[in-house]
Amino acid sequence: MAGMNTTIPTVLSSEELMDKAFRRASKISKKGSDSLDGKKKTALARITASGDIVETTLVGYIQKFPRMEKQDDFFPQLVDLVIGIDRYKKALGALNWAAGRTELLKNQSLREVRRTKDPAIIESIKKGFYGRLGSYIDQISKDLLFLQDAKNKFRDLPSIDPSVPTVVVAGFPNVGKSSLVTYISTAAPEIAPYPFTTKGITIGHIKDDWRMFQIVDTPGLLDRDFEDRNDIEKQAVLALRYLTDIMVFMLDPTETCGYDMGKQTKLLRDIQGNFEDVPIIVVESKSDIERSANDVPHISSVTGEGMEELKTLLIGKLRTILRQRALEASDEEVA
Ligand SMILES: Nc1nc2c(ncn2[C@@H]2O[C@H](COP(=O)(O)OP(=O)(O)OP(=O)(O)O)[C@@H](O)[C@H]2O)c(=O)[nH]1
Numbered sequence: 532m533a534g535m536n537t538t539i540p541t542v543l544s545s546e547e548l549m550d551k552a553f554r555r556a557s558k559i560s561k562k563g564s565d566s567l568d569g570k571k572k573t574a575l576a577r578i579t580a581s582g583d584i585v586e587t588t589l590v591g592y593i594q595k596f597p598r599m600e601k602q603d604d605f606f607p608q609l610v611d612l613v614i615g616i617d618r619y620k621k622a623l624g625a626l627n628w629a630a631g632r633t634e635l636l637k638n639q640s641l642r643e644v645r646r647t648k649d650p651a652i653i654e655s656i657k658k659g660f661y662g663r664l665g666s667y668i669d670q671i672s673k674d675l676l677f678l679q680d681a682k683n684k685f686r687d688l689p690s691i692d693p694s695v696p697t698v699v700v701a702g703f704p705n706v707g708k709s710s711l712v713t714y715i716s717t718a719a720p721e722i723a724p725y726p727f728t729t730k731g732i733t734i735g736h737i738k739d740d741w742r743m744f745q746i747v748d749t750p751g752l753l754d755r756d757f758e759d760r761n762d763i764e765k766q767a768v769l770a771l772r773y774l775t776d777i778m779v780f781m782l783d784p785t786e787t788c789g790y791d792m793g794k795q796t797k798l799l800r801d802i803q804g805n806f807e808d809v810p811i812i813v814v815e816s817k818s819d820i821e822r823s824a825n826d827v828p829h830i831s832s833v834t835g836e837g838m839e840e841l842k843t844l845l846i847g848k849l850r851t852i853l854r855q856r857a858l859e860a861s862d863e864e865v866a
């Protein structure tokens with residue numbers, strides 16, 4: 532979904548849209564064979580121009596905003612949480628309605644102008660046209676504002692590609708999640724804003740031959756007691772489930788993160804309950820300071836201990852997931 536933002540245009544407010552249509556139209560003036568003919572041609576051209584501007588602007592928005600359906604998948608769930616898919620679809624529907632009404636109104640007004648020989652009537656048809664056009668646009672002013680806001684929100688969504696097998700790193704704050712993502716990423720990870728927290732989500736990539744896998748941490752989401760979450764955060768955790776192919780849960784046995792091991796293992800159990808189908812690899816961080824006797828990988832982003840082994844383990848599991856996906860896809864083809 533990265534780059535989606537670049538294709539969505541800035542959405543004009545209702546006033547700006549009317550301004551644009553009127554200003555363009557008012558500059559047009561046509562000569563005719565006589566005064567009446569000139570007035571007629573000018574009115575026809577102005578009505579056509581302002582109607583067309585409104586129509587093409589609205590239809591352009593409808594085409595350039597992404598189609599979104601509610602689905603059990605990471606990106607639609609995220610969009611639903613951040614933007615609201617029902618409201619979003621309603622806004623696009625309202626634009627479609629206004630574009631359709633504009634077209635009808637324009638054609639009807641053009642017919643009426645062509646039929647008359649009275650300059651006063653031409654003037655009143657034109658006025659009536661502008662008035663009704665303005666009222667259609669007025670009626671969608673909230674939808675236009677909503678879509679401009681949605682455009683900004685789309686732009687700020689993290690550029691995580693849900694189709695790439697993904698490792699999600701969880702654990703309390705300060706246990707070393709971002710340090711791990713940075714350490715095993717092929718290039719410097721991207722830090723993207725995440726709608727549910729003030730902290731940036733770290734998005735790294737692991738290169739395996741010609742393939743890339745994603746590794747992300749999830750600040751503010753999987754680092755708190757579940758009871759402390761509000762409804763939106765709970766839904767956001769659900770959305771994460773669709774993204775997570777493998778989870779690395781990080782314990783900090785030094786407790787320098789500020790949470791004792793009892794609390795940390797309780798969070799681990801919480802998460803195991805919420806991510807039942809997801810394989811979870813438990814690791815312990817900061818092995819350069821202190822290590823437990825637990826039979827889990829001990830890693831350190833300071834000395835690099837355990838990092839190559841962890842990376843190899845993750846790549847092995849991610850390859851298996853890719854193979855399973857390919858098998859499922861070919862099964863579907865046969866069926
Ligand atoms: N000694 C040592 N310090 C580490 C290690 N990993 C991380 N740290 C330190 O621990 C602190 C927290 O590390 P981060 O990687 O930012 O932890 P985080 O889990 O991403 O924290 P949040 O983003 O706040 O959730 C930093 O000061 C790191 O330098 C490690 O392996 N050894």
Ligand SMILES: [Mg+2]
Binds near residue numbers: 708709710748750
């Ligand atoms: Mg972090």
